[in-house]
Amino acid sequence: MQRKSFYFAIxxxxxxxxxxxxxxxxxxxxxxILRLLS
Structure with a gap:
């Protein structure tokens, strides 16, 4: 069970x-885009 949560965290x-x-x-x-417009 702990290994499953470990994989889920990764x-x-x-x-x-x-x-x-x-x-x-x-x-x-x-x-x-902002630079192009200004």
């Missing part, structure tokens, strides 16, 4: 990492 970390990485791409893109 999976959650991977998903969170992917989400944050994607979010940074969006933020960078948004800043780039």
């Amino acid at each position: 999976y959650s970390l991977c998903v969170a990492h992917e989400w944050v990485k994607f979010n940074w791409v969006q933020i960078g893109f948004f800043i780039h």
Whole structure:
């Protein structure tokens, strides 16, 4: 049972990492557009 929660924790970390990485791409893109408009 403990091993299952261990794998779940690793999976959650991977998903969170992917989400944050994607979010940074969006933020960078948004800043780039703001610079073009200003």
